[in-house]
Each structure stands twice: as structure tokens, then as C-alpha cells.
Amino acid sequence: MPYLLRRFLQSLLLLFVLVSFVFVIGRIIGDPALIMLGTSASETALDQLRENLGLNQPIWQQYLVFLGDLMQGDFGVSFRYGFSMMPSDALRSEGTPVLPIVLERLPATFLLAGTSLVFAFSLAVVLGCLAAMHPRSWIDNLVNVISLASVSVVQFWLGLILIIVFSVQLGLLPTGGFGSWQHLVLPALTLAARPLGRISQVVRSAMLDELSKPYISAARAKGVPEWRVVFVHALKNASIPIVTITGDELSQLLTGAMLVETVFAWPGVGLLLIDSLGRRDLPMVQAGICVVAALVILVNLAVDFAYTVLNPRIQMDNRGGRA
Amino acid sequence: MKHSLSILALVAAQAAALATPALAAPEGEFVVAVHQEPQDLAAQGAYKEINAPGLRNVLETLIATDPATGAYMPVLATGWERVDDRTVRVTLREGVTFHDGTEMTAEAVAASVSFVWSPDNSFTIQEYAGPGVMSAKATGPLEIEVSSTEADPMLEFRLTLTGISSARQIAETPAQHFSHPIGTGPYVFDEWVRGQYWTASANPDWWGLSADDAYGAGAPLFETLRFVFRAEGSARNAMVRTGEAHLATNPSPEDCEAAAGNDGYSCVTGPSDAYIYGRLDQSLHAHPALEDMRVRKAIFHALDYEGIADLIGMASVPRGQLGTPDMLGFVETLEQYAYDPDMSRQLLDEARADGVDVDGLTVEVVGRNTTPRVGSVTEVIGFFLEDVGVNAKINVQLPDVFNPRVRIKGYAEEAPRAMMQVHVKQNASGEFGTNLLGNYACPDIDDPSGASRSSVHCNPEFDAKLAEALTLSGDARDAALQELVAFLYEQHPIIPLALLDKGYLIRDTHDYAFGVDHRFLAVNVTPKP
Numbered sequence: 001m002p003y004l005l006r007r008f009l010q011s012l013l014l015l016f017v018l019v020s021f022v023f024v025i026g027r028i029i030g031d032p033a034l035i036m037l038g039t040s041a042s043e044t045a046l047d048q049l050r051e052n053l054g055l056n057q058p059i060w061q062q063y064l065v066f067l068g069d070l071m072q073g074d075f076g077v078s079f080r081y082g083f084s085m086m087p088s089d090a091l092r093s094e095g096t097p098v099l100p101i102v103l104e105r106l107p108a109t110f111l112l113a114g115t116s117l118v119f120a121f122s123l124a125v126v127l128g129c130l131a132a133m134h135p136r137s138w139i140d141n142l143v144n145v146i147s148l149a150s151v152s153v154v155q156f157w158l159g160l161i162l163i164i165v166f167s168v169q170l171g172l173l174p175t176g177g178f179g180s181w182q183h184l185v186l187p188a189l190t191l192a193a194r195p196l197g198r199i200s201q202v203v204r205s206a207m208l209d210e211l212s213k214p215y216i217s218a219a220r221a222k223g224v225p226e227w228r229v230v231f232v233h234a235l236k237n238a239s240i241p242i243v244t245i246t247g248d249e250l251s252q253l254l255t256g257a258m259l260v261e262t263v264f265a266w267p268g269v270g271l272l273l274i275d276s277l278g279r280r281d282l283p284m285v286q287a288g289i290c291v292v293a294a295l296v297i298l299v300n301l302a303v304d305f306a307y308t309v310l311n312p313r314i315q316m317d318n319r320g321g322r323a
Numbered sequence: 324m325k326h327s328l329s330i331l332a333l334v335a336a337q338a339a340a341l342a343t344p345a346l347a348a349p350e351g352e353f354v355v356a357v358h359q360e361p362q363d364l365a366a367q368g369a370y371k372e373i374n375a376p377g378l379r380n381v382l383e384t385l386i387a388t389d390p391a392t393g394a395y396m397p398v399l400a401t402g403w404e405r406v407d408d409r410t411v412r413v414t415l416r417e418g419v420t421f422h423d424g425t426e427m428t429a430e431a432v433a434a435s436v437s438f439v440w441s442p443d444n445s446f447t448i449q450e451y452a453g454p455g456v457m458s459a460k461a462t463g464p465l466e467i468e469v470s471s472t473e474a475d476p477m478l479e480f481r482l483t484l485t486g487i488s489s490a491r492q493i494a495e496t497p498a499q500h501f502s503h504p505i506g507t508g509p510y511v512f513d514e515w516v517r518g519q520y521w522t523a524s525a526n527p528d529w530w531g532l533s534a535d536d537a538y539g540a541g542a543p544l545f546e547t548l549r550f551v552f553r554a555e556g557s558a559r560n561a562m563v564r565t566g567e568a569h570l571a572t573n574p575s576p577e578d579c580e581a582a583a584g585n586d587g588y589s590c591v592t593g594p595s596d597a598y599i600y601g602r603l604d605q606s607l608h609a610h611p612a613l614e615d616m617r618v619r620k621a622i623f624h625a626l627d628y629e630g631i632a633d634l635i636g637m638a639s640v641p642r643g644q645l646g647t648p649d650m651l652g653f654v655e656t657l658e659q660y661a662y663d664p665d666m667s668r669q670l671l672d673e674a675r676a677d678g679v680d681v682d683g684l685t686v687e688v689v690g691r692n693t694t695p696r697v698g699s700v701t702e703v704i705g706f707f708l709e710d711v712g713v714n715a716k717i718n719v720q721l722p723d724v725f726n727p728r729v730r731i732k733g734y735a736e737e738a739p740r741a742m743m744q745v746h747v748k749q750n751a752s753g754e755f756g757t758n759l760l761g762n763y764a765c766p767d768i769d770d771p772s773g774a775s776r777s778s779v780h781c782n783p784e785f786d787a788k789l790a791e792a793l794t795l796s797g798d799a800r801d802a803a804l805q806e807l808v809a810f811l812y813e814q815h816p817i818i819p820l821a822l823l824d825k826g827y828l829i830r831d832t833h834d835y836a837f838g839v840d841h842r843f844l845a846v847n848v849t850p851k852p
Contacts, residue, residue: 104517163557163558167561167567168565171565176553176558177567178518265552265555265558267518268518271518272518275518279362
């Protein structure tokens with residue numbers, strides 16, 4: 001079976017397991033009706049919601065209905081997003097479908113995560129290469145300090161510090177919100193910290209390996225310019241671990257945007273999920289988790305696809321595992 | 324003679340009109356950084372400052388409460404009177420139009436009131452519902468009767484919570500009611516950009532522009548209002564400091580302290596309807612020592628209330644009762660329990676001498692982690708108790724753990740205990756009735772969702788008097804509630820720890836005066852000269 005097809009099927013299986021996990025978690029943490037309406041809710045209201053969500057059915061039947069609905073892209077409706085409580089019978093059909101709301105928030109999260117990744121990746125490659133070109137020099141030490149600090153810093157704290165410095169003290173950028181490129185700068189910088197640190201470490205390590213190989217010495221002996229040796233020959237061959245870590249970091253960005261979106265009021269999926277958790281909006285939380293998880297799986301699949309482009313031998317290996 | 328009087332009245336009216344300064348046209352945008360995005364903008368949420376901050380600028384109520392005096396004030400109603408113990412007759416203001424252009428008729432208001440209070444809708448406002456089902460009907464062009472299926476002395480109060488919105492919208496596009504409020508207020512709703520903000524524009528047809536009893540400045544001064552959602556308190560603070568917002572809700576005490584020494588912005592505080600208290604186990608299977616009045620008294624006098632209020636910040640010392648002077652049932656003569664550790668030690672010694680197991684008592688001081696400064700407050704209470712010789716252990720718990728423990732069902736399932744719940748409560752009712760019922764009436768294990776489900780106090784004699792008081796209204800209710808509050812003061816069941824103030828951070832370009840309601844109203848903002 002072709003490598004990519006096998007990875008695709010594995011991803012589908014993973015998605016199925018994950019969706020089932022979300023369903024199970026939604027049921028074992030307690031009575032979903034009680035979670036959504038709170039302990040002060042009357043039995044009548046609880047019964048109404050249980051009936052409305054199909055919670056009175058046997059669990060296997062609920063699971064089948066849940067899967068059946070998912071196949072049709074139906075994650076259910078929210079009675080908390082845009083509604084005060086259980087609306088009347090007349091309005092119940094007006095409950096807000098959750099999937100369109102989650103999808104509506106995705107572009108903002110993509111924009112933030114994408115900008116952060118582009119910034120982090122570009123800077124990390126430069127820093128990692130510089131460090132690898134001058135091992136154990138002050139440049140190498142400086143890059144190590146920057147990467148370690150970036151990985152270690154708490155995003156929430158970093159976000160607030162950036163607001164105080166760039167917005168309050170210097171008055172250069174808005175404190176948060178959405179709408180212009182200025183609004184994007186601080187959240188993107190905050191979110192970029194961790195991938196910057198991790199990617200630069202991997203670039204440095206991979207480039208150190210490559211730069212010590214004989215073909216690099218040969219290229220240098222032939223008089224190939226140093227920038228070309230490093231950024232064209234060595235970097236291309238060091239790209240597989242870099243792509244791996246970048247894909248991993250993109251997944252982390254999608255899931256890790258929650259805190260940053262909250263600090264900067266960035267209207268993405270993360271902020272929606274945090275709000276929905278606060279409102280105990282179970283259908284919205286389920287939809288948000290499933291969509292983000294599906295994206296993470298998709299990113300990993302794209303990374304696998306990138307391997308086959310970067311190293312065609314991977315496609316030939318049918319015995320399992322990456323070459 | 325009659326003709327002369329008419330001419331005189333006409334001249335007087337013209338003179339008054341000439342004397343009234345011309346109202347400035349609304350200009351600019353006023354930005355408010357609010358602590359959360361509203362769940363919806365339905366009329367039933369007009370009373371909520373926490374869940375729907377700013378909504379009261381668009382939706383108005385028939386009557387409102389003056390937070391300083393507790394008196395009811397006219398808004399969309401110009402008068403109201405009791406018909407009987409189930410009915411209030413309300414006279415509506417003339418010439419009011421909804422933002423969709425429809426006239427505010429008696430039918431429209433009646434439909435709006437009935438919609439908000441309909442049990443079929445199960446709106447969260449039902450937590451303030453009375454003993455019966457509330458509805459309204461038109462009885463004249465500008466007159467409605469609001470009634471309850473049961474005797475309800477608090478009907479007027481419930482009207483202060485009821486946002487009045489367009490009946491046409493409710494009838495024709497009910498789903499829009501939740502996202503596009505159509506009211507009568509000084510600002511007209513424009514748009515709600517989910518996850519970011521909602522906006523409203525000055526209402527050029529607001530009835531308050533021509534009425535001499537309008538609340539606030541009497542005119543919308545800003546062309547637009549923008550309510551920006553910023554959940555993070557430090558970010559809201561930063562918005563005011565940078566000038567991105569003119570006002571921010573829910574500042575922390577530290578934010579207000581920092582504002583005091585800053586030129587660009589300040590913190591305005593006013594009374595709120597929230598308080599923090601310590602509720603001691605006394606019924607069911609409480610530790611026997613807590614049943615001894617001297618031990619309870621010793622605990623009450625062991626605490627330095629000034630210090631606790633200072634520690635909480637934006638708080639004041641209560642007057643021995645869970646409420647403020649504007650509330651029906653407030654006893655003017657009561658003062659807060661004195662901080663007197665020597666008296667506490669003496670009382671405990673007396674109890675010990677009589678064989679009360681004081682040394683075997685360990686009070687578990689438990690706070691919910693959402694209570695302001697709960698860690699410090701529980702710690703300091705523990706310190707004060709230990710200081711007079713009462714063993715204490717402190718605990719801060721998540722709502723999921725804490726909430727069931729304060730309810731009778733959870734209490735019943737626990738081993739015998741001596742718990743002091745450090746808790747925040749809000750009393751929007753403006754009186755002690757629901758307060759006493761919720762906190763002091765005997766809980767019923769067979770009715771775990773009953774009104775007294777969180778009470779740890781039980782005195783059947785008190786319950787009988789309370790039941791009687793709740794059927795009364797006006798001065799009779801006030802007197803009956805006062806008697807009960809005074810009685811409880813002597814029983815030492817619940818420690819009023821602090822009254823919490825409400826605060827806003829505001830740019831130095833503007834002033835804010837707390838006016839009607841406890842909610843943010845843009846007409847209470849005035850630009851500084």
C-alpha cells in the first residue's frame with residue numbers, strides 16, 4: 001500500500017478514535033445537562049435539556065447518533081451561544097448550529113498561527129544556521145540563550161509584558177483586538193516565542209551534522225560561496241528534521257493559541273473554546289476540539305507528504321515507518 | 324379664571340423652554356472595555372451587569388432603583404400603584420418609541436413583560452421570579468396591569484429587572500431578539516461582532532431628551548458607544564492607560580490603587596449589591612461546640628473586620644447584616660461586631676469551664692476560588708481564630724468541589740463538620756426577604772433544590788415569622804424583616820465580612836457618577852471641561 005495512502009488511513013482511524021474519545025469524555029465527566037445548566041437548574045429544565053440532547057437514550061444509541069451526525073458535519077446546536085438558557089419550544093429550532101461558528105473563527109486562528117510560524121521559522125532558520133556556522137562562539141551562545149529563553153517563557157506572562165512595553169509605555173501598538181496588521185503584531189510575537197526557540201535548536205543541531213559532512217568540504221574546496229554552501233546545500237539536506245519540528249510546532253500553535261487569543265482578545269477558535277468552557281457549552285466545546293484535532297492530524301499528514309517531496313525514497317518504503 | 328390659568332401655564336412652559344440650555348449634539352465614540360462577551364443581548368438580561376454589561380443603555384425598564392436610597396424611580400413608567408396583593412397597575416410614559424419605530428403602547432409593553440417572565444422561556448431571570456407566574460395585560464392605551472398567579476409583594480422590584488423590548492420583534496422575528504436588542508434607551512443597538520465588540524449609536528428620539536425626569540445627564544453625549552470584550556483584567560487596565568478605552572469594568576483592587584497615583588486615569592467606586600460572608604455550620608450534624616452561643620460569639624469577635632475589608636480592597640465594613648441601608652429590612656441601629664480578641668478568649672474560657680469541647684473544635688475555613696482575594700482572606704481568618712484559641716484549617720476549593728458542599732444535599736452526605744464558608748453573594752432584590760430565605764431558613768433535605776438549599780441555620784420559630792413576613796409588602800414588610808434581621812444579629816449565625824464596592828477605571832477626560840441601577844449607563848458619563 002502506498003505510504004501516503006497508509007498514512008491517510010491511519011489519520012482517519014486516529015480521527016475516529018479521537019472523536020469517540022471526545023464523546024466518551026463528554027459523558028463520563030458527569031451529566032452533560034447538569035454541566036450545561038449548573039447545579040441550580042430545576043429538574044424540569046434538566047429533563048428538557050436531556051430530552052433535547054437525546055441524553056435519555058441508551059449510551060450506544062447516543063454514540064451512533066453522534067457519529068451519524070458527525071458524518072453529516074452536524075455537531076449539534078448550542079443553546080448557550082446567543083441564548084440565555086433553554087429557549088421556548090417556539091424558539092428551540094432556532095438553536096445555533098455550532099460548526100459554522102467554529103469555522104467562522106478559524107481564519108483568525110490561521111492568520112495568527114500562520115504569521116507566528118512564518119516569523120518564528122524565518123528567524124529560527126537564520127539563528128540556527130548562524131549558530132551552526134560559528135559553533136561555541138559568542139554567536140552560538142547568544143542563539144542558545146535566545147532559544148532557551150523563548151522555549152521557557154510563559155506565553156501568558158510574555159503577552160502582558162509586551163502589552164506593557166509596546167502599548168502602555170511606548171504607545172506603538174494596540175493592546176489587543178482585531179482588524180489591522182498592528183493588532184496582529186503582539187499576539188503573533190507572543191505565540192512565536194516557543195516555536196522560535198525549538199526550531200532554532202533543531203536547525204542548529206541538524207546544520208552542525210550537515211556542515212561536518214564531506215560533501216560540504218568538497219563544495220567549499222570548489223570555491224562555492226559560503227552562503228550557498230550553508231543555505232542551499234546544507235540546509236536542504238537538513239530539512240527533514242526541520243520540517244518535522246515545524247509541523248509539530250504548527251500543531252502546537254493551533255492548540256496553544258487559546259491563552260494568547262484570550263490575552264489579546266483575538267477572536268479565534270481558542271477564544272471561542274475558552275468562552276464556551278466558561279459557558280459550559282458542551283456542543284461548542286466538542287466541535288471546537290474535533291475541528292482543531294482534525295487540523296492537527298491534517299498538518300501531520302501534510303508533513304508526511306512533505307517528507308516524500310524532500311526525500312522520494314520514503315515513498316518507496318512500504319514496510320512501515322518513515323525512512 | 325380658568326382661561327387666565329391656562330395663559331399663565333403656557334407662559335411658564337415657554338419660559339422653562341427658553342431657560343433650558345440647548346443640548347449639545349452627541350459626538351465622538353466612548354469605548355468601554357468590558358470583562359466578558361455577553362452570552363446574548365436578550366431583554367431578560369438587561370439587569371445583568373456581569374453577563375450583559377452595557378445592555379441597559381439600549382433596553383430600559385419600567386421603573387428603576389436608586390442605589391443610594393433604595394427608592395423606586397420612574398423610567399418608562401410614570402406611575403404605579405397596587406391593585407391588590409397580586410397586581411400592580413402601571414401608567415406608561417407617553418410619546419415613547421422603540422428603536423424600530425414602533426410606538427410603546429400598553430399592548431407592546433404587556434407582551435414584552437410577559438415574554439421575559441414566561442416560565443416557558445426558562446430565562447435566567449427566573450431566579451428572581453416570585454412565588455407565582457408573572458404576566459401583564461393592557462388595560463388602557465397607556466396603562467398595564469402586571470400580575471402574579473400568587474400574592475407577590477415584590478412585583479415592583481421584579482419590574483426593575485425587566486428589560487422592555489420591541490413587541491413587534493418578539494412576534495415577528497423572535498430569534499433576532501437574542502442578538503439584536505430593540506429597546507427604548509438613549510442608545511440604539513448597531514452591531515455585534517462576535518468575539519470582539521458590540522456598538523450602539525445615540526438615539527435622537529430618546530424620550531429623555533424632552534422629559535424633565537430623565538435619568539443621568541438627560542441626553543446621550545456620545546455619537547457611538549463601543550463595548551469591547553477583554554476578559555483579561557490587566558489588558559482592560561492597559562486599554563484605559565493607553566487611551567484605547569475610556570472606561571474599563573471590573574478592575575482589581577491593585578488596579579484601583581495604581582490608578583490613584585496616576586495622572587492619566589482614575590478609579591471611581593460606588594456601592595454594589597454584593598457582599599462577602601462567613602457562614603458557620605450550625606444545623607444538621609455540625610460540631611456541638613458551634614451550637615454554643617458563646618463559641619459562635621467568640622468567633623465573631625475574633626475577626627478584625629477593618630483589616631479584612633482593607634485586605635480585600637474596594638470593600639467596606641458591613642453593619643452586622645448582609646446588606647446595605649437602601650435595602651428593605653435594614654436595621655439602622657445595628658453596628659458591626661466589634662473586634663475584641665480578649666472578649667473572645669474570655670467567652671471560650673467560659674464555654675470550656677462549662678464542659679464545651681472547644682479544644683476539640685477545628686473550624687475549616689473554606690473559600691471558593693472565584694471569591695476576591697480568597698486565599699488571603701481565608702488565611703487571615705484562620706490566623707484570627709488561632710489567635711484566640713480556636714483551631715482552624717484553611718482550604719480554597721474550585722466551584723465544582725465547593726458548591727455541592729454548601730448545599731444541603733452535599734452537607735448531609737459529609738461527616739460531622741465545622742465549616743465556615745467564605746463566600747460572595749449578590750442581592751439584586753433590594754430587600755432582605757430572599758436573602759433571609761436563602762441563608763437562614765431551615766433547609767429541607769427532601770427538597771435539595773429548594774430556596775433554602777444553601778442554608779446551614781435552622782430555627783422553626785424564625786421560619787414561621789419569615790414566612791409571614793414574605794407575604795407582606797411596604798412598611799409592614801420592612802418592619803417584619805427588620806425584626807428578623809435584629810433577631811439574627813443576636814444569634815450569630817453568619818458573619819458579614821465585607822460589602823464589596825463596584826469600580827470602574829476611567830480616563831481623566833471623563834467623570835462617572837453612579838446613578839440609577841447598579842449598572843453602567845453612558846448617560847452617567849460626563850466629559851471633563
